Structures are given as C-alpha cells and as structure tokens.
Amino acid sequence: MSESFTHIGRPLPRKEDRRLLTGRGRYLDDIVVAGALHVCFVRSPHAHARIVSIDTEAARALPGVTGVYTGRDLAEWTTNLRLAPPIEGLQPVEMTTLPVDTVRFHGDLVACVVAEDRYVAEDAAELVEVEYDVLPAVADTASALAEGAPLVDDDLSSNLVSQQSFSAGDVARRRQEAHRVVEARFNLHRHTHVPLETRGCLADWDAGREHLTMQIGNQVPHPLRSQLAARLRLAESQVTVISPDVGGGFGQKIALYREELTVAALSRHLCRPVRWREDRMENLTAASHAREYHCATRASVDADGRILGLELDLTEDFGAYCFYPANYMARVVAMILTGPYRIADYAFEVKVALTNKCGNGPMRAPMAITSWVMDGTIEAVARELGLDPLDVRRVNALTQADLPHTMPTGEVLADITPLETLEGAAAAMDVADFRARQEEARAKGRYLGLGISTVVESTTYGSGFYKAAGIPGSGHEAAWVRIEPSGAVNASVGLMGTGQGYESPLSQAVADGLGVTPEDVRLHMGHTDIAPYGMGSRGGRGATAGGGTLYLCARKAQEKVLAIAAGMLNLNDPQGLRLRNGRVERQLEGVWQATGLTLPDVARRAYLDPTALPEGMTPGLDVSLAYDPPPMTYSNATHACEVEVDVATGRVRIDRYVVAEDCGTVLNPVVVRGQQQGAVAMGLSGALLEQVVYDETGQNLTATLADYMVATACELPNLEIVAMNTPNRTTPAGIKGMSEGGVMGAIGVIASAVSDALSPFGVVVEQMPISPQSLRAALRGKTPNTK
Template sequence: MSGDTLFTQIGRALPRKEDRRLLLGKGRFLDDIVLPGALHVCFVRAPLAHARIVGIDSAEAQALPGVIGVFTGADLARWTTKLRLEPAIEGLHPVQMTALPIDKVRFQGDPVACVVATDRYVAEDAAELVVVDFEPLDAVASFEKALEPGAPLVDDSLPSNLVSHQTFAAGDVAARRDEAFSIVEARFGLHRHTHAPLETRGCLADWDAGREHLTFHIGTQAPHPLRSQLAARLKLAESQVTVVSPDIGGAFGQKIALYREELCVAALSRHLGRPVRWREDRLENLTSASHARESVCRTRVSVAADGRILGLELWLTEDFGAYCFYPANYMARVVAMILTGPYRIADYAFDVQVALTNKCGNGPMRAPMAITSWVMDGTIDAIAARLGLDPVEVRRRNTIRVADLPYTMPTGEVLEDVTPLETLEAAVAAIDVPGFRARQAEGREQGRYLGLGLCTVVESTTYGSKFYKAAGIPGSGHEAAWVRIEPSGAVNASVGLMGSGQGYESPLSQAVAEGLGVTAEAVRLQMGNTDVAPYGMGSRGGRGATAGGGTLYLCAQKAQAHVLRLAAHVLNLNDATGLRLREARVERLLDGDWQPTSLTLADLARTAYLDPTALPAGMAPGLDFSLTYDPPPMTYSNATHACEVELTPATGELRIRRYLVAEDCGTVLNPIVVRGQQQGAVAMGLSGALFEEVVYDADGQNLSATLGDYMIATATEMPEIEILALHTPSRRTPAGIKGMAEGGIMGAIGALSNAVNDALAPFGVVADQMPLSPQRLRDLLRGATSKNAGKVPPK
C-alpha cells in the first residue's frame, strides 16, 4: 500500500476474482463459443521469404468435399480497404498493405490465400492442395543487408528499406567529448523474440444480414480501437460492429492490432452470410503472428574522472520485419526518449534507424522499451570498468535524487515522485555487495566464477495523450469508465480495458469500491464488449492500474458524491458535508467520530429509481455515471534489480543464485496481483535473455518455428524472486497509482547481463549480444583463450 491509512479497499490482498472460474475450468475462451453452422478458415502461407505471386491454382482444393471456397488477395481487396500508416513524422515513410498480398510475398509465412470449409481439418487438407506459382526474389534477412547499396526492396513503394530515421540533440555532446576525462563506448544487442501466448490468435465472425451487423468474437487487449479499424476497413459504421472479447489465454502485446487474417475472416463472414472462425496453430503463431525486439544500441559516453556522465550519444537500429502494423518508429523512439532514465544527464543525442526486412513484422511485446535499462546500466558498468571504479559508486554519483525532482530529461520527459536512489540503496544493502565480493574472490581462487549485476529501472507506465503528441505518434492515452448502481444497490462498473491474464477484476473492483464506499466483493466488472464498455484505449503499456484503475476510482467518487447529495436530502441536511459511504452504508461525522446512519446504498438506490418524486429538485432519476480521464503525459515507477549468477566456463552453463527487486510502483491496488505481475515480468525477462530467440537464415527461412526450437523457460529454470516493497504514491494520479508490470522485464535483462559480464571479467570479454545461451558464452570464452590463457580454467 501507499501508506495512506484512509484506504479501506485499495491495498487489500484479495484473491483474483477470475481465478475461481479459471481454476474450475469454467472460463469462456474463444473456442468455447459455438455458433451453429460456423465455417472454418485455413490460410495458405508462403514458403519463401520474398517472391512474386505469378498465379494461384485452387481448382483441386475447390473440388474437395466440404470446401466452400478459396479466396485470394484480389478477392479480399474488393471487400476491404487498405491499411495505410502515414503519421506526419519527419523521417518516417508512409506504408500501406492490403488484406492479403496480391503481387508478392514478403516473408516466410505470409498469407497468400484462404480456404473456407465446413470443417477445420477439411480446410487444412484443402490448403495443401492450393498451388501457388512463385517467382523467387532475393531476400534481405538482416538490418545490415537491408541497407546495403542495391539491396532488394521489401516494400516496392519505398525508396529504400530504411523506413524510419530520426535524430535528436540536446546540449552539446561534442563539447562534452572535448572536456571529458575519458570516452567510453559500449554495444548492446537484443535479439528477436516472439510472444508465444498459451492461447494463439483466433476469431469468430458472425454477420447478421438482416440487421447488417457484424459480431466479432476475438481475444483482444483493445476492443474499441480494434472495432474502429475493423469497421473502417470493411467500410462499415462503428455502430454496425460489436467486438466481444472472452477470456484470453495470454497476449503480451500480440493481441492489440487488427491482423490481416482477422480482417479476412470478418470479410468472409459478410460475403458468405455465415459465421466464420479461425484458430492459428503453433507453427503459424511462431512464424506469422508478430515478432518483437531485434535492436542494437551503441553508446558513446563522455565521463569525468570520478565517473560522472557529462554527455551521452546513442545509435539505435531496429529490424522491423516486412510489414508495419504500427508506425515503424514507435518502439525505437520510446527507447530513445526515455533512455537516460534514473541518471542526471543534460547533454544527449540520438540517431534512430528502423529498416524493413523479409521477416515477420514487429509489434509491441511486454516492455517494448525492454533494452533501455540494460543500455544505461550496462554503460554505467562499462564506465566503472574503464576507470577502475566501484560500479555501485558510479551509479550513486549519477543517480537522480529526490532533491532533483521534478527532473526534466534531455528529451523533455519529466520525472516526478520517483525514488531511484532509494531503491538502489535498498537493493545494494539486501544483496550485501561487500559480502558478495568476498565470496566472488574466494570462488575465483577455487575456479568458480560468480557475478553480480545491478540494474535500476525507470518504467514508463501510462502514456497520456500529450506523450503521444510530443513523440509524434498518433493515438490517445485517455481512458473511460462507467459506474452504475442498480435499484437493489448492486454495483456494476466498466472500463475500456481488457485483461489477458493480468488479474484485472479484483484490483479494478477495489478502485471502484474505494471511490464509491462499498466493498470490492460487491462490485461486478464488465469488460471486453464494445456495446457495454465505454470507448477506451485498451490494455497496453502498463496502463491498467493508472489509466484503468484511476478512471474507475474517479468515476466512483463522482457516483459517491451524487449518492451523498441524495442522502443529505433524505436526512434533511443542508448539504452532504460530513457524510460518507462505508461498506454501502451512509455514515455521518458527529463530534469527531463517524457514526452509521439508518440509510444504506440500497435504500438510496430504490429512491433514485423507484420514487423520483422524492428526489431533490433538479436531480434526475437513476444512478448511472460515466467519466473519461487523460493521465499525465507519462507516469513513471521505478525499481532496482540485483542478480547473482554462477558461470561454468567449461560448458557455458549459467545458474541464477539469487534475484531480488526493490520496487516503488506507487499505491498498490492489490498486493497479490502486483506481486504476480512483478514475478511474471522478471520471469519473462529472464526467459527471453537466456533461452528465447527467433532465428532466421540468410534466405529468410525461420529456423525456430516450433517450441522445440523456440525455447521458453519453465519454473525449474527460474529463481525465487525476492521483492522489497518501497512504494511511495504519485501526487499527480488518482489515489497515487503509478502502475507497473513491464519494468520487471527491463530490469531482468539488465541485471542478468550485467551479472554475466561481472562473472566474465577475469577473461577480458564482454557479452554484448543476447540470448546468453551456453553456446554464445562458450564462443566468447573460446575467443578469450589465446589472450587470457592463464585465466581460462582447464576444460
């Protein structure tokens, strides 16, 4: 909790409401929704990364019993509009795409045609019979190849594969280089990931020809924005489309955009006048759904003799894949804007380049800015190593202090109510750095190589509309909510978010309960239906607590104020001063104590609905309230991660001995849910840093298209995660909420990498490319053998 003892519902450790149905097997996922006569879709996908489509022969497939039809890009183009992204951002090229490729495919797995059949298995069999005549083209499968002179164009409408390029400078980094005691350079390579949710993508479209209305069932994090795009691309009014999101088995950012397959299913339902459904298999998900990351950062930092940073320069390159479902500068620009994070840096410049390649297109994945904290704290460690200084002391000298707040980053971002020095000191004390150094030295004498890594995170959690505007990214950061008290006193509430496993129902109910003055158990939350929920921006970017919970809290406060006006009237009081609701009963402040009255929320609700003549003059019947809220441009939480590892040089085996997080995420709505999000984010970060990697060969062939090749950590590989709660409320958000859920990934990547490099220090090598697999670590150590033969232990 925030330490505010006035909260009675916020901060309670309540079980997650959705867990009962999920653990009993009573959840309602997409495949549990059955519509009689629904047809099934299977997509024909390109086996080549880059090729012209010469012709498509579907005769044999069409002849298979049960096949309704085979449809191509030309068919879909008649029923849908193109997706065009053209935000007015200097250095960003506009791009567009059709529902399915018509002229050429751009990556292995690109959908070329779709088969509709009465049965999924028939559809899959028929897809195998569709013959596509391809004219192979040279593929570009890396950022470097994409920018070579004369490289084949991924998108023929662009002048080159460099789809986005932005630069920025604040202060005078050249002058800082001239006056620096030392110039330190470092490199950080974050590899390509994919989301791998437990439940793959899928949808069920049902066109009602009589009402001219589409009901679209889909697991989506952002129901309303998806509805807007779906309606526009089908040339329908938004009132003709209802998006219904059932329970979702994981998303992590992969279920925000409207993908081409989903658009095709909706268009086919309208064209055929029948329900149509699609569920991708794991191979499709790993190759064709959406990828993320794959960026390289290089830093050059000018430093004083004591390790103080004078100036920082960043060069960031990102491989964005073949298609843009988001503006191509989106993820990379956020990294560059918030890079300086918890450190005092005035002179800063960046150069950000994003290229298209013949790979699956990129999108946001939990913590799109994941590389940020690794880059900054890895640069700090590089400074300490170059100057022979204590890494902890270098951090202390550069970290923002409470006295510095509010602190304006060189990009204009403002930090308020953050505590990076406090979390650093707490983590350093808890991990016992002097004790570790003694054990590390003793271990090296015995041929055991321990490493300690620290990483301080400033996590961007709630992107307000002003942030998008300043970053040149189209979009709104507002959220909307309604709270309705029924005639019986029952409380319903809704918000534009949609959960995909985070456990929203309890903490958001607690925000409503706190604002209204009832118990969280009495609140029922309605999410995921665009006909029921107000238009909100959905779940993304760690905004659930601050934007979602904050909006519900404010709306519930609005409801309580109205109810208390009615209570004052019933009690023959002049106004509602000295009245409050607690656990659905009106209380009155008398002689400094809160005393219960005879009125309950149910009493007042009956009056509001069923006895309008008893209402005060000017008060309308009913108790239905709505509110929209646009958060500050950005809300930040912060944490410091500490990781202790042991490296076996002979095999490259890496074991995590200890992991802890000192975290400040403001007012905690529900500590059980927050702890789960902290642990889950750290686990996801460690899994990605150690095991997960999407691998393409030089021809653009995906070599990691099964879960046998795309490895994901299990519980046996994860350490116990110790969490130190150091929460302080924000003064600019409702209830002091700051939010969290992505910073654990940022910290895990940085802390683990820094720990590995601490263990590698005796060998004179640096791991600057992930994943930190045994093979990569062994390759590093083999390269070190000739230069550091005496330091490499015998095999």
C-alpha cells in the same frame, strides 16, 4: 496500506481465478456457433517472391470446401491499411489485406480456404498450388541498408523506413571536455510473444441487421472495432467486438491483423459465421515479432565516472510489414533511455529498417533494452576507469533534490526513487559480503557474478505523450459506474484483461471510490456495446488509466449517493456524510456514526421515487467519466541478482534475485506480485533462451517450441521483493502503474551479472541470448586474469 483507503492495498484473491481454475472460463474455443465455417490460410514457403499463379481447382473440388479466396478477392471487400503519420523521416506505408502480387516473408499469406470444418480446410490448403518467382531476400539490417539492396516494399524508396535524429545540449563539446569517451555495444535479438492461447476469432455477419459481431481475444476492443469498421467500409455502430477470456497477449493481441480482417470479410461475403484458430507454428512464424535492436553508446565522462554527455545510435529490424508506425517502439527507447541518471547533454540517431521477416509489434516492455543499454554503459565506464560500478551508479543517479527532473528529451520525472531503490537492492544483496565470497570462489575456479540494473518504467502513456512524440493516438480512458435499484453495483472500463487479474484490483478501486466492498462490485469489460470507449490494455496503463478512471468515476457516483442521502436525512447538504461498506455514516463530534441508511435505500429513492429527490437532480444512479492521465507516469525499481557461470559448459545458474521496487499505491499486492514474477520470468527467458532465428535466405528456423525455447519454473529463480512504494502526487489514489519494468530489469541485470562473473576473462555480454553456446564461444582461447 494507506489509512485513507479501506480496500485498496488489500491482498484479495483474484476474482476470475475461481472460474479459470475450475475450467469454467469462456475462451474463444468454448464459444459454439451453429453452422460456423472454418478458415485455413495458405502461407508462403519463401521469404520474398512474386506470386505468378494460384491454382485453387483441386482445393475447391474437395468435399466440404466452401471456397478458396486470394488477395484479389479481399481487395474488393476491404480497404488497404495506410500508415502515414506526418513524422519527419518516416516513410508512408500501405498494405493490402492479403498480398496480391508479392510475398515478403516466410509464412506470409497467399490465400485462404473456407470449409465446413478445420480438418477439411487444412487438407484443402495443402491442395492449393502456387507458382512463385523467388526474389532475393534481405534477412538483417546490414543487408537491408546496404547500397543496392533489394526492396522489401516496392513502393518505398529504400528499406530505411524511418530515421530520426535528436540532440539536446552540446554532446560534441562534452566529448572535447571529457576525461574519457567510453563506447559500448548492445545487440538484443528477435523475440516473439508465445501466448498460451494463440490468435483466433469468430465473425458473424447478420445480413438482416447488417451488423457484424466479432468475438476475439484482444487487448483493445474499441480501437479494434474502429479499425475493423473502417477497413470493411462499415459504421462503427454496425460492429460489435466481444473479447471473452483471453489466454495471454503480451502486446501481440492489439493490432487488427490481416487474418482477422479476412475472417470478418468472409463472414460478410458468405453471410455465415466464420472462425479461425491459429496453430502454434503459425503463431511462431507469422503472428508478430519484437525487439531486435542494435545499439551503440558513447559516453563522455569525467575522472569520477560522471556522465557529461551521452550519444546513442539505434537500429531496429522491423520486419516486412508495418502494423504500427515504424518509429513507434524505437522512439520510446530513445526518449526514455537516460532514465534514472542525471544526464543533460544527449543525442540519438534512430534508424528502422524493413527486412524479409515477420513484422514487428510491441511486446511486453517494448522499451525493454533501455535498462541494459543504460546500466551497461555505466559498467563500461566503470571498467574503463577502474572504478566500482556501484559507485559510478551512485555518482550519476537522480536524487530527491533533482526532482522533478526534465530528461533531455523533455520527459519529466517526478515522484520516483531511483537512488533509494539502488541502495535498497545493494543492501539486500550485501555487496561487500558478496565480493568476499566472489574472490574465494575465483580462487577455487568458480565464477560468481553480481548484477545490478535500475529501471525507470514508463507506464501511463497519456495523450500528451503521444502528441509530444509525434505518434498518433490517445491515452485517455473511460468508465461508468451504475448502481441498480437494488443497490447492486456494476462498473465498466475500456480495458480488456489478457490474464493480468484485473477484476479484483479494479473492483477495489471502485469500492474505495464509492464506499462499498469489492465483493459488491461486478466489473464488465471487453464488450464494445457495454463498455465505454477506452484505449484498452497496453503498457502499464491498467492501474493508472483504468484503475484511476474507475476510482474517479466511483467518487463521482458517491457524490450523488450522498446528496440523495442528505435529503433523506433532512440535512441541507452532504457535508459530514460518507458511504462506508454500503452504509451511510455521519460524523458527529469527530466520530463516525451509523445513520441507518444503506446504499439500497438510496438507490430505491433514486430510481423509484424521483419526485422526492433534491431539486434539479435527475433520477437514477448511472455515472460516467472520461479521464486523460498525465502525459507519462513512471515507476522505478532496482534489480540485483547473483549468478554462477560454469565456464566449462557455459551454463548460467541464478542463485539469488532481488527486486527493490517503487510502484506507487498498490491496488492489490497479490496481483502486483504476480505481475512482478511474470515480468521477470519473461525477461530472463528472453535473455537466456528465447530467440527467433532466420537463415541468410530468410527462412525461419525456430518454427516450433522444440526450437524456440521458453523458460520453465526449473530455470527461473525465486523472486525476493523489497517493497519501497511511494505514491504519485498527480494521479488518482497515487497510482503509478507497473508490469513491464520486470522485463526491463531482468534483461539488464542478467547481462550485468554474467559480465561480472566473466570479468577475469575480459568477457562482456554484448549480444543476447546469453546461451551456453554463445558463452563458450566468447570464452574460447581465454584464460582468467588472476591479478
């Protein structure tokens, strides 16, 4: 722990755990509103079809049914979503709230039933008769981009919704100069988020006040309110968004989805509270999906494996609808790909295609594929040249002498330690000892593998990053700190937690900034009438943007407290004063001494005796602050793991997993370790087990948890953390942020380890998930090279 902090860095228990673990949490389904109606959606069984007719008569006749509504009804009550940022190569897209004429994926919305309870609503939905004219579907990017392919969106000129190219340096010349040009391929499959709590909302329109209250588990309450108000043709002052406790989000609970907008519109139309809860099948088929990239790299290298030039071709399957600009996720991957390595000449071609699948959105670490692609390219170079992959990493790694380093795309890396974490992980794994054990095991027919993956994780996403990337959006955050007349401390920020454990670390940031204890701080989040307008929780910005803003705001509040305290002590100014654990102290002859004043004493003066305040000072202790962090901050880590692959069954067993991590100033080690464990677990689960599968007609074949497999504790390894944290010099308190790098590293390191284990067979992991079936198929007919 840094000596400059009293509370930041302490491993305090998570404040919210007491209520959550004792069953006193308040999730959406715990909120009871009298007279609330329930919604159930009718969904398409086809991937692509015209809606010929919808017969709702039988459903409306069912006792308890309030009404059945279609896309034409919602088109009257809401506006369309149009995404048309001025980005070259990006086609503008527009969608109605519910489809009016055409459904575009298996699970797409067709109609909605409103009833007195959920059971009646579901029964009535079964009675809605829909006649479809089935159309040809495109279920993969190759089909979508083929000449003459059926259009997913009839308003577009093609299914290529986005295409961007970039080049820095002279990659063509580097190819000519190269000792060798090495090619590699990487195919990351489709995932979905699987939050423990599925999507849901409760909308309550107050016709007298003309005000909508929307209770919804959401990561970004204020941007959601702005979208909701605009789509309902309301002023933002007519909408309140409240997020109660949220059972997981992972990026799935950011956008305003069509179901949620429909529920809000129905409440306004019916002047009744209306609620909806998604079931698991709906969540797996129709909430949002992620990943599904196809990448190819070409590395021009010298004889030592040094990368002279790098080229990337990336194609993303974006699904049927765009709730975000279609270039968003793929562009971030391409922009930060070179990450921990010293590469000056770089070019990319990024294509994003629409297909007849559930639409894509961000999932924890939208840039997750980058570490696999970059380290996988390094390993391809090592294989091609017969070099040690660890040595090739060292040759290309950024060193402290290289920093600050401007990446080819213009992103600036500073205050990171990629070579140091690489060496830290290698030392922890004792690579030489492992190689000796690996040779012994191979002689006995056992196949061990060592994987290494170095991560440079983008965290803050300040406004400058969005501007430079051509993506609409702000990265600022806002906070307030209010000290009540009794001395009680309230604080708020525009974030909303979805299980991260924000309450303790953010309280610690306030405590150190103000000079109180974390136990004295009460945090308020997730209510748009209470919290200041902020950009919410996404990426790794919770600590850097949220914690940093609260820290600065608390420092600002402390300045006023000490100015008042100076007057109370008959001092000319607050120099030499500090607030420590709620007590005002004065430095005399280098020693901090108690003054007898406390924060409650100062607060009473501020509120109840304003005429005694210093001249020109306003009453009260209510401070607000907005902060726009640097365009981007980065944390870094190196993951290393040892696996054993059973070549007879294709089973992968992880025997050891080490992470050497530099995530800057740690607000709370308990929370950070939880984030590290959770991120690695998500990455490994996705790499080994999870997969959304569609057949050639666009039917989702993984619509239940019997088919979409998620790792449990039985499949996951113990995680060893080697802390190598260094502060960032441009952010409040030196915070860097973290939470997504574990996903990135896990995907890269498991591919590296399995490829190493199967190197005697010439098998390289180019396709995920790394399932027993895929490994057996890759090994079929192969015998090990014993040389």
